[in-house]
Amino acid sequence: MIRRLHAVTAALVLTAAGSLTIASPAEAEPLPITEGFEGTPSARWTTFTVPTITSVFLGNNPDIQPRSGTNVAMLTSYPDAPAQASIFRTITPDTTPSSVQVQVWVRRFAYQNENDESVQVQFRVRQGGRTGRIISNMGRAVREVRVVRGTALWEVHNFHPARPAGTFTVEISAYLGTVIIDDLTITTT
Template identity: 40%
Template structure:
């Protein structure tokens, strides 16, 4: 009889421990989901090695991927953007930047830089910044014609940071050619 009581008490303790563990895990998952994704501190340097970039293509006309087709500027991976010979189709990559401070940023002027290498001798590169996500209001859009065959650094400025958002989305696109992008920087 005493043995049966001890077993029941052990089973009861085991159930209590399992229930407590489930509650702790549920709370941890809930707080993880609620926290902002990719909260960052400026300045930002991104070498395309750690994910975070999303590709955007027009099926059958353009191609974009993160990988190692040809030499990278640094590391082993970079963005490959193929929008050749179709026009006005574009190949693009984009990522969001969410600042880790809790208050909205006051209006500031920022700048972005990226290293570009062409494969076709000529390509149009466009850097677009959206307030919020990739379909948000466009706050800056600057294009450059690139004619180099090696890696060349391109700087885009001024880029205003929106006073009503802690998140922006940066998009790098290629038109009328093939380009590689690597070593993205963003600072205010």
């Protein structure tokens, strides 16, 4: 009886701490995967936010110039908040990869009152689903908004995570600011 009570309490605390929007279950899909957040990205990506502290937007925003297509992912973790805004996608590859490489295009989005410190972008691969064991965790700093001829520049980030076995989940998070993400590619060898 006591064990059940602790499990229920833990579940209630997790629910109260964040907001989770869940995408459809993954089906076997061929690799490479190229994701531009087009169509209905919320059908493929799960979002995790902490209400009033972080936010995630998937889709078309008229204030943001995408790298390609019309949609982007916008992850915001307000600069003074100790929390991450995250998106997840569970992938069941149709073959077992011997290695994985992920390429994602990122740019910082600075609000007028935001500080000049870098935004941290975390990339994680989990074995299985969203709460599975982390098998790779890599971070990069997105330091400034670079603008050339009125256009914000995109920068590419390459990650070489540990090889997953079977179904795996890709997680991208932002910490201490806002980043725009577009054109994610997952390739294997």
